[in-house]
Amino acid sequence: MAYFSQQLINAVTLGAIYGLIAIGYTMVYGIIGMINFAHGEIFMIGSFISLIGFLICAALGISSAPIAILLVLLLAMAFTAIYGWTIERVAYRPLRGSFKLAPLISAIGVSILLQNYVQLAQGARPKPGGDIVVGGFNLFSADGFDVRVTWLQIIIVVVTVVLMGGFSWLISSTSLGRQQRACEQDMKMAALLGVNVDRTISLTFVMGAALAAVAGMLFLMYYGIIDFYIGFLAGIKAFTAAVLGGIGSLPGAMLGGLLIGMIEVFWAGYFSSEYKDVAVFAILVLVLIFRPSGLLGRPEIEKV
Amino acid sequence: MKRDLPSMLKDAALTALVSAALGIFIVGFRTNSLGGKGLQFDFQLVDLAIAVATIFVGRIGLLLAAIGQRWPALVLGAILGVIGAAPLTLPSTFLHWFIVLAGAVIILRGLWPWASQTLGQAQRSRRGVHMSGVAARWFGVALLIVAFTMPFMPFADQKTMDLAVLILTYIMLGWGLNIVVGLAGLLDLGYVAFYAVGAYSYALLSTQYGLSFWVVLPLAGMMAATFGLVLGFPVLRLRGDYLAIVTMGFGEIIRLVLLNWVDLSSGPAGIGNIPGPTFFGAVFAETAPAGHQTFAQMTGLPFSGNQRLIFLYYIILALALVTNAFTQRIRRLPVGRAWEALREDETACKALGINPTNTKLTAFAVGAMFAGFAGSFFAAKQRFISPESFTFIESAIILAIVVLGGLGSQIGVVLAAVLLIGLPEWFRDLGTYRMVAFGGAMVLIMAFRPRGLISHREPSIRLHPKLQAGGST
Numbered sequence: 178m179a180y181f182s183q184q185l186i187n188a189v190t191l192g193a194i195y196g197l198i199a200i201g202y203t204m205v206y207g208i209i210g211m212i213n214f215a216h217g218e219i220f221m222i223g224s225f226i227s228l229i230g231f232l233i234c235a236a237l238g239i240s241s242a243p244i245a246i247l248l249v250l251l252l253a254m255a256f257t258a259i260y261g262w263t264i265e266r267v268a269y270r271p272l273r274g275s276f277k278l279a280p281l282i283s284a285i286g287v288s289i290l291l292q293n294y295v296q297l298a299q300g301a302r303p304k305p306g307g308d309i310v311v312g313g314f315n316l317f318s319a320d321g322f323d324v325r326v327t328w329l330q331i332i333i334v335v336v337t338v339v340l341m342g343g344f345s346w347l348i349s350s351t352s353l354g355r356q357q358r359a360c361e362q363d364m365k366m367a368a369l370l371g372v373n374v375d376r377t378i379s380l381t382f383v384m385g386a387a388l389a390a391v392a393g394m395l396f397l398m399y400y401g402i403i404d405f406y407i408g409f410l411a412g413i414k415a416f417t418a419a420v421l422g423g424i425g426s427l428p429g430a431m432l433g434g435l436l437i438g439m440i441e442v443f444w445a446g447y448f449s450s451e452y453k454d455v456a457v458f459a460i461l462v463l464v465l466i467f468r469p470s471g472l473l474g475r476p477e478i479e480k481v
Numbered sequence: 482m483k484r485d486l487p488s489m490l491k492d493a494a495l496t497a498l499v500s501a502a503l504g505i506f507i508v509g510f511r512t513n514s515l516g517g518k519g520l521q522f523d524f525q526l527v528d529l530a531i532a533v534a535t536i537f538v539g540r541i542g543l544l545l546a547a548i549g550q551r552w553p554a555l556v557l558g559a560i561l562g563v564i565g566a567a568p569l570t571l572p573s574t575f576l577h578w579f580i581v582l583a584g585a586v587i588i589l590r591g592l593w594p595w596a597s598q599t600l601g602q603a604q605r606s607r608r609g610v611h612m613s614g615v616a617a618r619w620f621g622v623a624l625l626i627v628a629f630t631m632p633f634m635p636f637a638d639q640k641t642m643d644l645a646v647l648i649l650t651y652i653m654l655g656w657g658l659n660i661v662v663g664l665a666g667l668l669d670l671g672y673v674a675f676y677a678v679g680a681y682s683y684a685l686l687s688t689q690y691g692l693s694f695w696v697v698l699p700l701a702g703m704m705a706a707t708f709g710l711v712l713g714f715p716v717l718r719l720r721g722d723y724l725a726i727v728t729m730g731f732g733e734i735i736r737l738v739l740l741n742w743v744d745l746s747s748g749p750a751g752i753g754n755i756p757g758p759t760f761f762g763a764v765f766a767e768t769a770p771a772g773h774q775t776f777a778q779m780t781g782l783p784f785s786g787n788q789r790l791i792f793l794y795y796i797i798l799a800l801a802l803v804t805n806a807f808t809q810r811i812r813r814l815p816v817g818r819a820w821e822a823l824r825e826d827e828t829a830c831k832a833l834g835i836n837p838t839n840t841k842l843t844a845f846a847v848g849a850m851f852a853g854f855a856g857s858f859f860a861a862k863q864r865f866i867s868p869e870s871f872t873f874i875e876s877a878i879i880l881a882i883v884v885l886g887g888l889g890s891q892i893g894v895v896l897a898a899v900l901l902i903g904l905p906e907w908f909r910d911l912g913t914y915r916m917v918a919f920g921g922a923m924v925l926i927m928a929f930r931p932r933g934l935i936s937h938r939e940p941s942i943r944l945h946p947k948l949q950a951g952g953s954t
Contacts, residue, residue, distance in 0.1 A: 212722045226506045232520060233510070259502045271928045278668050279927045281722055282884050285670070286923025289877055293916040298508045298525075306520060409873065413733070416726055451741040458730035465723055466715040 179322035184446045185439075186316075190330045190399065192438025193337035197392035198415030199422070199430035200344065201385030207361045207425040208381050209273070214284035215264055216389060217412015218291035221405065223257040223390030224397045225295060228306045231397075242309050246332070246394075253394050254387040260291075261386025265379055288408075295405040303404040306397065333395045340391060341431055344384070348427060357381060361425075410454065414441070417461040423474020432472060489544045497537035504529050528572045535561070535576075535583050542587035551591050558587030575914075621892060628798055632791040642790045644903060646797055646862065650855055651902045653801040655882040655894035657851030660808055662880065663889035664817065665844035666824030667717070668725040671732025672879055675705040675849040677739065677871035679856025684752040684866050685745070694758035694861050698854060705853025706846040713845040718838050732876055739868040751867025757789065758796060758861050765789035793862050800858060804851050805891055811847075820844050821889075874916070878902075881923055887933025897933070 198220050205213040230249035239245050268287045272279045313327030348354035356377045359367040368374045396411070397403050414437055422433025437457060444456040464471065511523040538561060546554035561584030565577050603609045631637060631645060654676065661669045682701040686692045692700075716727045739746045746752065757765060763779040765788055776792075777784040811817040819840045823830050827837055860866050882901055886893030901919070926933065 212726060214725075222507065228520075229506045229510045229512065232512065232522065236522070256502060256506060259499065263499060263503060268924045268928075272931070275927070275931050278662075278666065278888075279931050281668055281725055282880070283924050283927040285877060285880065286920045286927070288920070289874070290917055290920030290924065293913050293920065295507060297913050297917065299512055302514060304512055304514075304520060413726070413730060417730075420723070420726075452737070455734050455737050458734050461730055462715060462727055465719055465727060469719055469723070 179317075179319040179324050180446070182316070182324045183322070184442050186324070186326055186330060188439040188442035189435065190333050190438070191442055192435035193334050194392045194395050194399070194434075195411075195415050195418045195437050196431040196434025197337055197340065197388045197395070198411060199418040199434045200341075200427060201389050202416050202419040203422070203424055203427060203430040204357075204381050204385050206419070208357060208378055209269075209280075211269070211280045212284070212416065213269075213382075213385070214281060214412075215268075215287040215291060216385065217408035217410075217415070218288050218295075219257060219260055219264070219386045219408070220389040220393045220396070220411055220415075221403070221408030222260055222291065222295065223253050223386070223393030224403045224407065225299060225304075225393075225405075226256050226390065227253045227394035227397050228304055228403060231306060231309060245309060250336075250391060250394060253390040257390030257393070258383040258387045261382040261389075262379055265382040270375070270378075288412075292405055292408065299405065301405065303402050305402050308401055309398060329398055333399060336391065336395065340388065344388070345427060347384075353377075353380060413461075414454075414457055417457055417464075420461060420471055421464050423471025425475075426471070426473045429471055429473035489541060492544060493537050493540040496540045497533050500536045501529065501533045504532065508532070525572070528576060531571065531576055532579060535580050539583040539587060542583075543590055546587065546590040546593075549594075551595070554587055554591040558584045558591060560584070561587065624892075624895065632794055639787060639790065642787070642794060646790065646794050648898050648902050649794070649797040649801050650859060650862075651879065651882060651898045652895055653797065653804050653855045653858075654852060654879045655886065655898055656801065656804040656808060656891065657848050657855065658879050658883050659886075659889060659891070659894055660811075660820075660851070661844055661848035662883050663887075664808070664812065664824065665820040665841060666888075667841055667845060668722070668880075669728045669845070669848065670725050670873070670876055670880065671728035671730070671735075672848070672852055673871045673873070673875040674728075674732040674735040675709060675852035676856040676859065676875070677735055677868075678705045678708050678849075679853030680860040680866050680870070681739065681746060681752075681856075682853070683857035683860040684755050687756050687861075688752060688754065694756070694857070698857055701857035702850040702853040705856065706850040709846040709849030710842060713842045714838075717841040717845060729873065729876070732871075732873060736868050736871055739871070746868070749867060749869075751865055751869075752860075753865045755860050755864045755866070757864060758792070760792060765792060793858075797855075797858055797862075800854055804854075807847075807851075808891065816840065816843055878919070881919060884923060885926055885933055890933060893933050 198216065201216045201219070202213060205211065205216070227249050230252045231245065234245040234248060239248070264287055268283045269280050272283055310327075310329045310332060313325050313330070316324040316326050318324065348357065356367065356372045357380070359370070359372055360374055360377050364374055367377075392411075392415075396407070415434065418433035418437040419430050420433070421436055422429025422431070437460070440460055441453050441457055445453040448456075509524065509526045509529045511525050512520040513523050515521050538557065542554050542557040542561070545557065562581055563584075565580030565582075565584060571577055604613060628649075632642065637645075654672070658669065658672050661667050661672070679701040682704045683694065683697045686697045686700065687694070712728070712731050716724055719727075740749055742748070759765075759773070760776055760779070762773060763776040764773050765776050775784065776782070776788055782788070812821070819830070819835050820843075822833075823835065823837055823840055830837060830840075859870075863870075878901065882894055882897045885901065886895070886897035
């Protein structure tokens with residue numbers, strides 16, 4: 178029971194991070210119907226910017242953890258968002274209306290480009306860092322096993338819940354959210370009714386990238402080590418989360434993230450840690466076979 | 482659209498600002514490990530400033546070229562080229578290349594309208610039409626003659642032959658993937674998984690059971706095709722982009738299993754001492770194992786290390802040509818036509834009574850089979866394999882070859898493989914820069930020439946052959 182509770186706490190933390198990345202996939206898919214393959218790399222870049230931000234904070238002598246975290250959070254969100262905007266502008270917008278594999282191939286190109294760009298600029302070695310928040314407390318003890326919650330895990334879950342709440346409000350109640358939902362339903366009609374479609378799509382990428390940057394920062398703080406390759410696996414897992422929850426659905430992405438976090442942690446905890454990634458991929462395949470529209474998604478109807 | 486200088490300056494300044502924002506953290510602050518724990522900064526802000534300035538000038542040059550001011554653009558490009566090539570002391574050699582590259586891009590952009598107009602005119606002229614017809618017909622033949630005589634050319638030393646074998650392996654993989662991506666329009670990002678299945682099939686069957694290359698070759702193809710069927714069956718009913726991710730996941734699964742299932746694959750240590758292919762029972766070695774004879778004994782030729790390489794070269798050439806011939810023939814069969822029809826419009830195909838799942842499955846399995854062949858050849862050539870050889874980046878390179886060559890174009894794959902594999906092998910030192918260029922090229926090709934280098938594709942079938950034969954389409 179204690180072991181299970183501990184795993185559950187770890188799973189929720191990991192799931193929160195995956196959920197944040199998954200939102201980026203699901204939003205972009207919802208609005209232009211493409212898988213933003215480079216989203217995992219954006220997450221990786223956000224993580225690197227956070228690392229450098231923390232180091233700059235340390236160099237400037239900002240010793241208070243909450244201020245440093247807040248500063249780095251804003252910094253990483255802003256500068257990673259520029260990456261999201263640029264990628265959309267350079268690699269995807271010119272391809273709208275091209276044949277259907279074109280954006281996907283372009284996205285793979287972006288992904289390779291970003292990965293190697295970071296490797297060139299920052300070196301291939303794993304970078305340690307982000308040990309800003311340490312310590313925690315024992316929740317309860319049972320069977321001679323302490324169930325521990327670290328402050329960091331609480332921060333991760335709180336930041337995620339706040340951002341997701343704010344984000345849901347943005348989509349459901351602001352004019353930007355309305356425009357976005359309009360574009361999702363019918364881009365041409367939205368354009369006719371005066372929605373600036375290009376701007377809305379750009380903003381979608383910006384928001385997705387900003388959330389991925391938050392995930393990158395939390396990932397850095399949680400694992401304490403990053404390298405240029407983390408975007409690949411995290412990207413696939415977050416995509417799996419988005420598909421599991423029903424791609425195109427925001428609550429689905431969050432739910433999917435949680436479930437993927439649980440599958441990964443429990444698999445590693447109870448079976449074997451070598452095959453935890455295999456388990457996640459297997460889930461992806463199984464979901465696609467039995468419920469391609471995901472848990473909360475609507476089935477897709479193709480019109481001619 | 483007429484643009485004045487201030488608006489152009491504004492545009493260039495914006496571009497420079499965005500690139501500065503992109504680079505400031507990742508490029509400007511390079512983190513270096515400090516011995517044990519902790520990181521320190523290695524400031525590269527000067528490098529970044531120079532790069533941003535180059536981007537600013539480069540953007541102005543491109544804008545000038547875009548409004549038809551060819552000469553100012555060319556001059557600007559030339560100046561950049563000279564600055565880059567000048568013996569200044571810039572913080573890094575990369576910046577020299579960066580500036581020269583920017584100059585070259587501007588010059589190319591400046592010359593582009595003129596060049597494409599002249600070329601287009603030449604092509605449309607009577608002579609041009611005739612010439613391009615001749616070229617199209619004989620180019621393939623000429624390539625084939627070069628390929629067959631290549632091992633006996635004076636320049637064919639060991640290094641060149643090694644490279645030729647490598648390029649041919651990628652050409653074969655490219656042609657195999659072309660069936661899946663180019664003909665059937667299924668984006669397969671895990672193609673290397675089938676390559677790995679073929680390689681491990683041969684490695685295990687030959688080292689454990691002593692089977693020969695020629696026995697295992699068809700078996701490896703069948704194994705890979707079976708894997709293709711097993712994977713394809715559940716996922717091929719889905720939309721194209723789901724397929725891409727699932728195949729990528731599958732590629733990772735295969736690699737992880739090979740890495741962790743130590744009893745089967747001996748894990749990260751890999752499998753060594755894989756026997757090479759034999760020539761009617763003769764081995765290519767100085768001394769033959771018991772019960773065999775060497776190639777030198779069999780033919781009476783003096784022993785030379787190059788014989789093995791030449792033999793491997795002809796095997797992979799034959800395998801690649803079989804792949805090509807198979808593709809060319811199957812495109813004319815109903816199933817091949819169904820693939821291409823499916824690529825264009827799935828709904829229409831359904832209405833015409835084509836079963837999309839089965840049709841896709843055949844393409845997927847056939848593509849996998851050729852990857853299996855290539856994989857067992859790879860194992861026989863390397864004599865050592867490990868999961869390291871089958872990472873996602875391999876899949877991406879093969880896909881890049883197909884995309885660059887032009888989806889569905891056979892000769893394009895050859896050109897792209899020579900370009901993407903041959904050139905970088907000569908410039909081995911470029912390392913990671915090569916991969917950056919790779920990714921960038923994929924984006925640019927999709928933006929400017931989405932149909933690849935060879936954008937003209939001969940249709941497999943024409944409705945009215947006679948009407949179309951003479952004129953241009």
